[in-house]
């Protein structure tokens with residue numbers, strides 16, 4: 484085992500898109516686990532759009548020149564608590580570093596599901612999958628045969644949403660993404676029926692072409708113009724599931740497009756947002772739903788796996804710029 488640890492710090496607040504200059508890799512001696520704690524060597528890291536929100540000077544945001552936080556899976560390499568055994572793999576939130584000191588209260592033991600790759604616990608079985616599952620089953624309350632539109636459809640949440648929606652008996656699936664190549668990937672690989680590049684014209688026009696008969700549910704990862712377009716395309720009793728607003732994270736001061744508020748009343752629409760952290764009680768239900776499908780091959784995790792902790796900042800930036808598909812995960816070499 485190495486005797487040094489690497490940790491990523493944020494060194495400055497970005498305006499617009501962050502760059503590698505807003506981060507630093509800081510080397511330190513390997514921490515000793517305190518009594519009652521354990522030292523974990525991280526194996527997989529999740530980098531997420533909410534980290535971009537935390538880079539701003541907001542309550543609960545990242546402090547400058549301090550270790551960043553994020554979801555990770557790590558192996559216990561030294562333990563001073565009977566509650567964590569050396570060799571066991573745990574989920575915790577002290578990511579963005581090669582090694583972390585954790586207490587038993589801060590970790591979740593990973594269940595062992597034969598044939599399921601570890602990375603899946605950060606993708607379809609992790610917060611990303613749980614977000615899609617909660618959005619579909621609890622917020623949209625999806626019914627069989629209903630037609631969906633999903634924005635940021637090629638990302639982690641967007642791909643999990645399509646895969647789960649199909650397994651739940653959804654009707655037509657339409658997705659939007661940032662390039663023609665990614666739109667092709669959505670229909671060829673992920674299982675969308677139609678997909679468009681949102682750069683190709685006004686969202687209302689593109690959505691009307693892709694879903695000429697309208698939609699029942701909008702799973703919205705983006706906000707902005709696509710949200711306005713979806714309000715127009717929704718059928719009576721349609722639902723808008725507000726998951727995220729990635730169109731605003733890197734463009735402070737962007738004008739928020741308007742939609743006809745009367746549509747909400749006249750079509751009896753429901754718009755509801757949620758935070759996945761308020762639904763962690765559904766984690767076991769997600770395992771019960773998804774694991775058999777993973778094992779049977781009916782469910783494939785969509786992941787971009789980047790090898791090497793030294794690439795974690797680049798992986799984060801690539802995800803923000805839309806250069807990846809599926810859930811982006813960094814893996815230790």
Ligand SMILES: NC(=O)c1ccc[n+]([C@@H]2O[C@H](COP(=O)([O-])OP(=O)(O)OC[C@H]3O[C@@H](n4cnc5c(N)ncnc54)[C@H](OP(=O)(O)O)[C@@H]3O)[C@@H](O)[C@H]2O)c1
Nearest residue numbers: 532638639640660661704726727728729730758759802805
């Ligand atoms: N409510 C919750 O608890 C919760 C939990 C997890 C995630 N989320 C939200 O869900 C959304 C998706 O998260 P994720 O982890 O799955 O990330 P992701 O979709 O894998 O990555 C973000 C993607 O957003 C797209 N994007 C970036 N800028 C955009 C813009 N201006 N307009 C439209 N699309 C843009 C890019 O893909 P393109 O190539 O398609 O542009 C990018 O790859 C985010 O808004 C996130 O904050 C919410």
